[in-house]
Amino acid sequence: MTDDHALPKPPPRSRLAPADVPVHEPLGWSIVTADGTLLFEAGTTVTSLAAHTFLFENFEPHKLEQVSRDDASDSTETDHARGGVLGSETAGHLTLNDIGLKIGARLGLRGAPGAAMYSSRVIGFSTPGPHRAAAVFITQPLMTGHPPLALTSGENVELIALTTRSVFQFACTVDAVCCDPFPYLVLSEPGTIRRLRARKFVRVSARLPARFSPAGSEERIPQLGLIRDISPFGLSLAVAEPHAKLTDRLHLSFRFNTDGTDVNIDCPAIVRHVQEVDAQGVNGAYGLEFEKLEPSQRIALKSFMAEQI
The missing domain is CATH 2.40.10.220 (predicted glycosyltransferase like domains)
Incomplete structure (x- = not known):
């Protein structure tokens, strides 16, 4: 039995070697990435040796094999400066409630100004009391391709919170580094919270x-x-x-x-x-x-x- 509603197969692709791609000549086929993202359309030209080197240093180019016009109508390939000093539009005193931070929310965290941004998530809050400020519990900060960020009690950290309301920047002190039942951090209640200007979006x-x-x-x-x-x-x-x-x-x-x-x-x-x-x-x-x-x-x-x- 045939399935009339089966998804069309994508056009075949084959990995290209540098010698396969001409320079200063129109391409006889399109070049795409391994997942099918278009890099060069058929008929365009790789204009220089520098552009040719750039192609193979930064991507895994594949040749998009020609398909018939009928097949193409069914399976068309769709065409289609680092975070620096963050400006803000602080309006009055903002609190955790103003941010709208929730358990599971993503956070960007770095240990020093200008350092790389690691990723973390909120896992809980402590309830403030007469002699106790609120605290924020987060997972150990991670970055793909790097070891977990090692922090110690007493260190100051900068955080970026991207919420449904806006993007906020604030600083906390590491109150505790915990390992059981899994690695996590306890952060102090944030100091001054700034709402970032849209024009200097992180x-x-x-x-x-x-x-x-x-x-x-x-x-x-x-x-x-x-x-x-x-x-x-x-x-x-x-x-x-x-x-x-x-x-x-x-x-x-x-x-x-x-x-x-x-x-x-x-x-x-x-x-x-x-x-x-x-x-x-x-x-x-x-x-x-x-x-x-x-x-x-x-x-x-x-x-x-x-x-x-």
Whole structure:
């Protein structure tokens, strides 16, 4: 028995070697990542050896095999600067109740200003009393690819809380480091709580392919970049050869998944920072600010960020 409602098979893909991808010649097929994210469309050109090197240093490119027009209609591949000093819009004295922090909420935590941000979750609160301030219980801070963050009693830590109400920054003291029945920390009641300004929204690390080209150009030759961190208002984009200047506009395309849904972003962005290739040949980068983004896309980016913390 055949199933008329079976999902179509994705177009076949095969891993590419550097010698398989020509430079300065139109591609005879599309290049995608292992999960099918588009890197280069068929007919576009890898414009330089630097771009060719960037492709293989940062991605695992696959050749998207040609499919018939009928098959393509059923299984179309969908196209589609680090957190620094955080500004705030403190309005009066904010408390834990104002934040709306709940058990299970994600937190970003770092032990020193400018240090890497680790991830933790709220697991409980203590009830304040006449001689006892409220305390916050959190899981041991972790970061993928790194050992757990080692903290000791008496250390000060900076935290970022992304809640349904806003994004908040505050500091606590580590009151206790506990190991039983599992590793967790007891933090003091927060000191001054700041609601972050939207324009300086905390960014999270990411590793997403993106395509870009000069906005308004009659001949758009898409170039490949790698998103290194992102917020609902901008991102840091590593590139093989930075040619754009400050205030230039780029047309930017990328996609991500949040809550099991693929979200496609296709928008103009303004160059706010340019990092040139260094003496060791390390890739340059752009700091980009989204010029136009749909409210639903911005909300999706906030959801994506919450999943990364």
